[in-house]
Amino acid sequence: MESWLKAAGAAGLDDLELADFPTTGRGVRTLWRFKEGERILTIPSRSLWIVQDAYVDLLLGPALRAVTGPPLSVEDTLALYILFVRSRESGYEGLRSHVAAMPTSYSSSIFFTEEELEVCAGSSLYTVTKQLKRTIEDDYRDLVVRVLLGQHRDLFPLDKFTIEDYKWALCTVWSRAMDFVLPDGTSIRLLAPFADMLNHSPEVKQCHVYDPVSKSLSVLAGKDYEAGDQVFIYYGPIPNNRLLRLYGFVVPGNPHDSYDLVLATHPAAPLFEQKHKLWSSAGLDSTSTIGLTLTDPLPNNVLRFLRIQRADESALAAMVLHPQIDVAAEKISNSNEIEILQFLVESFGILLDEFGTPLEKLEEQLAKGVFSAGGNAWAAAHVNLGEQRVLRLARKKAEDLLAAVKSGSSSAAPTARCANCGKGSVPLMLCGRCKGIMYCGRTCQVAHFKEHKATCMTTASKNV
Incomplete structure (x- = not known):
């Protein structure tokens, strides 16, 4: 792969090498000292995988353009592109060398056994992974009908485009693709050979950049490096439930752990239209997913949503008559506030009870090494741990607020x-x-x- 990239004009490869590391596995080692902010690596546009290249490919392009119905998603297009290149016995030498360097398997949660997944039962990851598996099966059947069995079926031998191949390609995109927002507001997702071997570290600064003029991808030093150090990039402030679902790893004690709380109101509910307008003016919707975090376990938007949801007709009328007031940013009334806080305390308790293993027992199991360090069950346990910590903080904050309101109202x-x-x-x-x-x-x-x-x-x- 390196020789192909050098021939394509990649810069910085002589200062780097692929290596195996004890904790992170396969990664990139620097052979040179770098100061923070210095350019380490540049991958030119002709070596990147992007959707546009798939559509202009002489063989794959016509098949993609012939697909009827809704356009394929970026994920599906890149996944098909990867599988298509992997299936070719000649041509695409550079891209095929990149595919050959990709992992043959992934540890994303969709590949967990039922027993491994049960370790995080009750978590959002558990529910999302179950749903994701069903969605992948549906999407694969749709691709078979719309693409693989279409006018160009000779390009897609079904023995090389199985659902397991499709899952592998999706995980390749999830774990290795990079996303950038362009100056015109549009976004681009790409895979960059060699650069995608860099592992994540929360201890480095954001350091991978896309140049919309040259259309190249560069990696800068996210911190000072000495010769022999592993080079990292920063994926962003991502919680363990998302890290494990998309990238196949977790960060023990992740400070960005979160729980996605879904709040919903059925359109048939009383006063729905009035409430929907108020939610919209507050930047919310009748179904809102709000992230609870360790630093903000009970965001004000949760309270705003529920204040509007539980408001009676007179309270709604008052809010409509005061458009200059930040809608439901503060309590509407003591009775309304007590109702929503009691609901939250009870709901958080129910959510915590649904976790298969209580927090204290899980901490004890991890401390005793019940789960093989770095294994799937161990990773699932850390997701479980992080989400329970967030929910306990959320319940405690709701309890404190409830006590304060009751004290004030009495x-x-x-x-x-x-x-x-x-x-x-x-x-x-x-x-x-x-x-x-x-x-x-x-x-x-x-x-x-x-x-x-x-x-x-x-x-x-x-x-x-």
């Missing part, structure tokens, strides 16, 4: 916030009847009266 002192919209940074007025609650204006008082009426009458009678 206080005899008037609240320092509007009882309807929750705003406290504006002049407030007391309810004229009960003197026990405050509003930012007449509109909020009217909107909140239905909820406040019974308490107001009782309190007012006691004050007579």
Whole structure:
């Protein structure tokens, strides 16, 4: 592969070599000292794998252009391109040498046995992997009908385009492709020979760049390197559940671990249209996936979504009448806030109960070496661990917020916030009847009266 790349104009290969490392496996070693920011490697455009090249290929291009129906995805096009080149017995010498250097197998979660996957039962990875396996089977059947058995079936011998081949090619794209946003706002996904042998490290800075003018890929030193060091690139702040699904590895103690919380409301739910407009104005949707993280286990968008979802008609009307207010950024009312926080505490508890192995037991198993270090079950255990930690933090924060709201709502002192919209940074007025609650204006008082009426009458009678 190196000789082909040198002939194609790649720069920097004389200063690097492929090597096997104890922890990361196959990677790239530098033979030279590099200071952070120095250019280490450049792969020219003619050596890159991109969708456009597949469509202009003399043999593959006509077959791809003949496909009817929805266009193939970038992933499927690149996967077919890789399998097509691998199936050729002549021609494509450079690209075939790159394919030959690719791993023959991957450790992404779609290749886990049922027993290995069960280690992370209850996690989002478990659910996504199960769904992904079904989706891959459906997509493969679609490709067989639309491409492999099409007008150019002679290009796609089915014994070299099996579903296992397809899964291998998809994992090649997931784990080795690089994505860049171009100056015009469009994006490009590419595979860069040799550069795709660089392993990830969270300890280096972003260091792979695409030049839209020369259409080449360059790797810079993400830190200072001494001769003999392994060279790394940085994939980004990726949680273990995604690292294992796409790349086939995890980072123990990953500070970017997360849990994707899905919040959804059926269109047939009461007041759906009004709520949908409010979600949209808040940058949300009726089905929103919100990432919970170790540093922000309960993002405000979770509360915003649920405040709108659980709002009654009067509260919704008040929010619509105040378009200048950041929708549901603060509590609507004590009762609404208590309802959503109780829901969250209960929901996080249910989610945690669904994990096959509790957090403490899992930590004990990992400490005792129950799982072979670096193996699939070991990696699944780390995903399980990270997601449970995030959910426990989320539950604790919801519990703390709930306690604070209950404490505030039971206080005899008037609240320092509007009882309807929750705003406290504006002049407030007391309810004229009960003197026990405050509003930012007449509109909020009217909107909140239905909820406040019974308490107001009782309190007012006691004050007579």
